[in-house]
Amino acid sequence: MTLVLGCIADDYTGASDLANTLTKAGLRTVQTIGVPGEGLDLPATDAVVVSLKSRSIPAAQAVARSREAESWLRARGAGHVMFKVCSTFDSTDAGNIGPVTDALREEAGARIALVTPAFPETGRTVYQGHLFVGAVPLHESPLKDHPLNPMRDSNLVRVLARQSRAGVGLVDLATVARGAQAVRARLDALAREGKGAAIADAVFDPDLAVLGEAILTDPVSTGASGLGLGLAQALVASGRVRAAPAGTALGDPVGGPAACLAGSCSQATLGQVAAAEAVMPVRRLDPERLLAGPQEAEEALAWAAERIGAGPVLIASSQSPEAVTALQARHGRDAAGHAIEAALAGIAAGLVARGVRRLVVAGGETSGAVVDTLGLTAFRVGPEIAPGVPVLATVAGDMRLALKSGNFGGRDFFADALALMP
Numbered sequence: 563m564t565l566v567l568g569c570i571a572d573d574y575t576g577a578s579d580l581a582n583t584l585t586k587a588g589l590r591t592v593q594t595i596g597v598p599g600e601g602l603d604l605p606a607t608d609a610v611v612v613s614l615k616s617r618s619i620p621a622a623q624a625v626a627r628s629r630e631a632e633s634w635l636r637a638r639g640a641g642h643v644m645f646k647v648c649s650t651f652d653s654t655d656a657g658n659i660g661p662v663t664d665a666l667r668e669e670a671g672a673r674i675a676l677v678t679p680a681f682p683e684t685g686r687t688v689y690q691g692h693l694f695v696g697a698v699p700l701h702e703s704p705l706k707d708h709p710l711n712p713m714r715d716s717n718l719v720r721v722l723a724r725q726s727r728a729g730v731g732l733v734d735l736a737t738v739a740r741g742a743q744a745v746r747a748r749l750d751a752l753a754r755e756g757k758g759a760a761i762a763d764a765v766f767d768p769d770l771a772v773l774g775e776a777i778l779t780d781p782v783s784t785g786a787s788g789l790g791l792g793l794a795q796a797l798v799a800s801g802r803v804r805a806a807p808a809g810t811a812l813g814d815p816v817g818g819p820a821a822c823l824a825g826s827c828s829q830a831t832l833g834q835v836a837a838a839e840a841v842m843p844v845r846r847l848d849p850e851r852l853l854a855g856p857q858e859a860e861e862a863l864a865w866a867a868e869r870i871g872a873g874p875v876l877i878a879s880s881q882s883p884e885a886v887t888a889l890q891a892r893h894g895r896d897a898a899g900h901a902i903e904a905a906l907a908g909i910a911a912g913l914v915a916r917g918v919r920r921l922v923v924a925g926g927e928t929s930g931a932v933v934d935t936l937g938l939t940a941f942r943v944g945p946e947i948a949p950g951v952p953v954l955a956t957v958a959g960d961m962r963l964a965l966k967s968g969n970f971g972g973r974d975f976f977a978d979a980l981a982l983m984p
């Protein structure tokens with residue numbers, strides 16, 4: 563296996579988002595969970611997205627795991643390694659986008675790393691270094707209330723500088739509009755000034771094609787799915803990859819019971835959970851009871867077991883920002899988050915033990931906990947359910963999953979996903 567592109571994603575839903583984008587652009591892509599072990603037999607592939615659960619862990623650990631993933635990817639021929647971060651730049655001032663970008667750049671001996679979370683297809687655009695989510699700046703978007711990393715500053719040059727050892731510059735839209743050569747010249751100039759990273763503006767997909775072309779021969783970059791799109795297009799345009807037909811068939815339906823789990827408290831997920839109530843039984847967990855002991859999760863599992871024979875069910879811990887804040891004030895942010903993730907992962911294991919083979923999970927950290935608990939190792943990428951969310955098939959072919967980033971998907975996402983997961 564010789565890779566043309568290596569990717570390291572800081573969460574599992576982000577990884578499937580990127581794998582979806584690369585697949586749609588014609589790259590045969592596999593998503594692995596963690597760095598693959600010796601025994602894992604991967605299909606022929608152009609790109610591998612190694613999924614880490616490194617977004618909300620201490621920076622030193624995120625750096626160590628990302629370095630390990632980078633070595634694995636480089637050993638398989640990846641000339642360019644992209645670090646996939648969230649399109650809403652989810653991180654705290656204590657890390658991890660800056661430290662990982664610094665480490666990958668230094669490891670590769672690169673002069674500077676281009677960084678952009680732009681993903682216009684989902685409304686994430688960057689102008690003058692400021693990130694917009696739809697029509698509003700990041701700090702006015704629902705991300706200001708994220709349970710783990712509230713985003714209160716839209717100026718990414720400033721945000722990244724607070725996390726980075728080297729200085730951070732800007733490749734502005736006017737430069738991007740002048741093409742790949744102008745972007746390269748700007749990166750060279752910033753590197754000469756001693757900058758280690760540069761936030762790049764991008765508003766439309768053609769801007770990302772320019773960025774992809776500009777950095778294809780660089781060893782590292784950091785970005786969201788949009789940058790993956792630009793890199794994939796540049797690889798196809800350069801002739802290094804012959805575009806595969808998108809939407810590779812996943813094989814026979816797996817059938818059997820289906821279930822959905824939501825641990826995301828993002829605005830989009832809250833709407834989707836409400837909409838699901840019209841089409842399937844929905845169990846809303848009591849987070850306070852979840853934290854108190856195993857009883858709440860056990861009761862939810864028993865509730866699901868009675869119903870999954872008749873059709874899909876949804877179990878959700880999702881609550882409003884006010885309720886999340888109140889719970890965190892009583893238990894601490896990380897303790898509450900991790901305990902709820904663990905409870906949902908335990909419910910997922912119980913559902914699988916009861917025959918569920920089609921599973922939809924909403925929430926990045928939540929998906930990480932679920933996939934780890936189920937011990938899944940790698941996925942092939944199937945049809946797109948919504949921008950940024952594909953159907954996944956385990957490489958063994960025995961399960962179908964959808965791992966939804968909190969903010970992605972339309973109101974009917976859960977029903978839409980199940981319809982594409984026979």
Ligand SMILES: Nc1ncnc2c1ncn2[C@@H]1O[C@H](COP(=O)(O)OP(=O)(O)O)[C@@H](O)[C@H]1O
Binds near residue numbers: 828880902926
């Ligand atoms: N009711 C709740 N109160 C507080 N935190 C919650 C609640 N429900 C879920 N959480 C936690 O909120 C976090 C949501 O993060 P994540 O799963 O990544 O979703 P998203 O994709 O929306 O960011 C997780 O740590 C989850 O356990």
Ligand SMILES: O=C(O)[C@@H](O)C(=O)COP(=O)(O)O
Binds near residue numbers: 573
């Ligand atoms: O880039 C994105 O927006 C997503 O791929 C992503 O990473 C979102 O994070 P979660 O909402 O935590 O899944």
